[in-house]
Amino acid sequence: ARSDFTARTKRKKDWMKLIYRTDLTPQQILTGEEPSPEDGGDANDDDDDDDFFKIKESADVDADILDQTKEPVDEKALSKWEEEDMLDAIRHLFITGSSGEGDDED
Amino acid sequence: MAQSPLRLTGHLHLRTRLVLSILSGKPIKIDGIRSNDKNPGLRGTTILIKPGVITGGTITHECPLSRSVGYFLEPLVMLAPFSKNPLNLTLKGITTDNHDLSADLIRTVTLPHLQPFGIEDGLELRIKKRGAPPLGGGEVQFICPIVKQVKTLNFVQPGRIKRIRGISHAVRVSPQFSNRMIDACRSVLNRYIPDIYLYSDVYKKEESGNSPGYALSLVAESTTTALHCSEAVSVPGGTPENVAITAARALLTEIKRGGCVDRHHQILVLLFMVLGSEDIGRVRLGELSSRTIQFLRDVRDFFGTSFKIVKAEPLDPDDDNQDLLLSCYGIGFVNVNKAVA
Numbered sequence: 001a002r003s004d005f006t007a008r009t010k011r012k013k014d015w016m017k018l019i020y021r022t023d024l025t026p027q028q029i030l031t032g033e034e035p036s037p038e039d040g041g042d043a044n045d046d047d048d049d050d051d052f053f054k055i056k057e058s059a060d061v062d063a064d065i066l067d068q069t070k071e072p073v074d075e076k077a078l079s080k081w082e083e084e085d086m087l088d089a090i091r092h093l094f095i096t097g098s099s100g101e102g103d104d105e106d
Numbered sequence: 107m108a109q110s111p112l113r114l115t116g117h118l119h120l121r122t123r124l125v126l127s128i129l130s131g132k133p134i135k136i137d138g139i140r141s142n143d144k145n146p147g148l149r150g151t152t153i154l155i156k157p158g159v160i161t162g163g164t165i166t167h168e169c170p171l172s173r174s175v176g177y178f179l180e181p182l183v184m185l186a187p188f189s190k191n192p193l194n195l196t197l198k199g200i201t202t203d204n205h206d207l208s209a210d211l212i213r214t215v216t217l218p219h220l221q222p223f224g225i226e227d228g229l230e231l232r233i234k235k236r237g238a239p240p241l242g243g244g245e246v247q248f249i250c251p252i253v254k255q256v257k258t259l260n261f262v263q264p265g266r267i268k269r270i271r272g273i274s275h276a277v278r279v280s281p282q283f284s285n286r287m288i289d290a291c292r293s294v295l296n297r298y299i300p301d302i303y304l305y306s307d308v309y310k311k312e313e314s315g316n317s318p319g320y321a322l323s324l325v326a327e328s329t330t331t332a333l334h335c336s337e338a339v340s341v342p343g344g345t346p347e348n349v350a351i352t353a354a355r356a357l358l359t360e361i362k363r364g365g366c367v368d369r370h371h372q373i374l375v376l377l378f379m380v381l382g383s384e385d386i387g388r389v390r391l392g393e394l395s396s397r398t399i400q401f402l403r404d405v406r407d408f409f410g411t412s413f414k415i416v417k418a419e420p421l422d423p424d425d426d427n428q429d430l431l432l433s434c435y436g437i438g439f440v441n442v443n444k445a446v447a
Contacts, residue, residue, distance in 0.1 A: 015394075015415040015430060019402050026396035067118050068205035069180060069370055071395070073338070073352060081355040087297065090362050092422065094267045094298045095329060 111135040111154060112407060119400050121181040122373060126408040128157040128185060129381070129439070159443050162189025162252065169199030171242050176206035179231075179248060183216055184377055186250035187225045190443040193250045201237045201244035202275075202321045204339050207370060209233045209246045210273045210323040215335040219371045223256040223378045236277050236309045238319025238340075252444050258382040258436055259375065261366045262390045264421070264429075265330030270295055270357070272304035276320035276346075281308055283346040287322045290350035295357070320346060322353040326361055334360040334368050364429050365392030372398040380411045382436030390418050391430050409437055 018029045080086050091097035111133040114123055117140050127134045137152040169175050175197040186193040202208035207216060213231040220229060228251040237244025272291060276283040284306040295302055304322075309315075323337040336356035338349045360369060367375045372391055376398070379387035391398075406412050411434055418429035 016412075019399055019415070020406065020412055026399035029399055030394075030396055065118065066205055067120050069176070069207055069397070070205055070337070073356070075352075078352060078355040078359065081294070081358055087358075090358060091298065092266075092425075093361055093364075096299050097266070 109133055122401055123404060124155060125181045125184045126404055127155050128160060130408040131157055132408055160185055160189045162191040162193040164194045166196040169197055171200060171240060174200040174203040174206050175246055176208055176212055179212050180207060184374060187253045188441040188443065189252050192252050195248045198245045199237060200239050200242040201233060201246060202339055203239050208323055208337055211335050211337055214325050215333050215368055216371060218333060219374055222259055222261060225253055227251055235313045235315060236275060237315035238277055238317040241316035243316035254441050254444050255383055256378050256381050258385045259379050259387045259389055262388055263330045264332050264364060264366045264390060265328035267326045267361060268329050269301035270324060270326045272322060272324045273307050274304055274322045275307040277309055277314035278318035279320055283320045286346040287350040290347040291322060291354045294351060294354035322350050324353050324357045326357060332366045336360055363392035364427055366390045369395055373401045379434055380405055380409055380437060381439035384436055384438040386433055387436055388433040391432055393428060411437060
């Protein structure tokens with residue numbers, strides 16, 4: 001049920017509001033934290049929020065994070081590509097995949 | 107002309123904020139730079155920047171070994187087209203690391219992202235020597251033409267991946283490592299398309315820098331020239347196979363994320379859309395990175411430009427695609443520095 005909930009909030013995300021009219025950090029926006037209706041600033045209606053509040057209150061927690069372009073390798077996330085289902089699920093993104101309009105490259 | 111500086115906080119996003127300051131002509135004051143840290147970097151916790159003219163010309167710079175040449179090239183690619191004179195820059199140091207885009211990715215992915223904006227002829231990055239961390243010893247030459255204005259972007263069809271290219275390199279270790287990376291990478295990617303070419307790039311002797319290392323960079327190109335890239339770099343005690351599998355899976359992650367622009371290049375493309383001619387630019391992007399979100403806020407502070415952001419129409423009815431459509435009205439930036447020919 002929880003994943004249903006996150007999927008739903010992800011779909012409904014109002015990016016313009018979240019980016020331009022709230023004080024949520026970029027990380028909070030990406031993890032699906034919702035602004036409270038009154039000030040659009042902070043919401044705290046989800047267990048996960050606790051972690052992010054610590055980060056927000058103490059800006060220097062990220063002092064060790066470098067200003068860098070590459071995102072750190074997430075071994076856990078990458079390991080999902082061990083599964084055949086996962087590998088097959090993106091075939092349609094290649095010209096050789098099904099449901100194509102018959103691209104004629106090579 | 108005493109403009110009060112725009113006030114910003116923290117050490118993150120420094121490079122893009124410098125770029126925005128220089129291009130907008132707005133001075134900035136950044137405070138709270140690692141203010142609780144005993145070793146804050148820089149010399150202090152506050153900096154004030156008063157932007158001037160981007161002169162360009164021929165420059166040689168020895169980069170510190172704390173960051174790769176990519177750290178410096180990424181913002182310079184954003185500034186160089188607007189110089190007074192074409193830039194011919196030689197940078198020395200580390201050419202591939204885990205933090206910023208490698209010289210390979212800047213050459214094969216960053217520079218092609220400038221093409222739709224009309225920055226193309228004479229644009230070049232040459233990797234003359236490779237330099238792995240920690241001691242570097244690499245050298246690249248970046249040549250960039252200057253433009254008066256940039257074109258409006260309209261890029262909303264991601265297309266489908268038609269080919270994959272890669273550069274596998276190994277310096278001061280067995281050249282076999284490079285081939286082992288290629289084999290392992292193919293074990294993941296061969297299932298998708300036949301058009302895969304992975305180039306083993308061998309540098310020898312003084313061209314191979316001061317430290318041992320190896321890496322694999324990958325680029326997938328779609329039927330509409332959308333690019334997605336990934337890269338993995340050797341770690342002590344690791345294997346070429348692990349590096350290659352990591353790079354290949356990271357590429358699949360990027361492809362799955364969708365959009366018309368590589369995730370590491372969202373900021374570059376959005377910046378040039380803001381600078382574009384006074385017309386509406388459009389782009390389809392996959393999930394925004396957290397850096398991109400901050401950049402969108404910063405752009406509004408510097409240029410007053412907000413993007414319209416809406417969910418893109420799914421390409422397939424049954425696709426759970428989360429792409430976004432971003433559009434903005436270009437400010438019609440004119441490079442007033444450009445010398446009259």
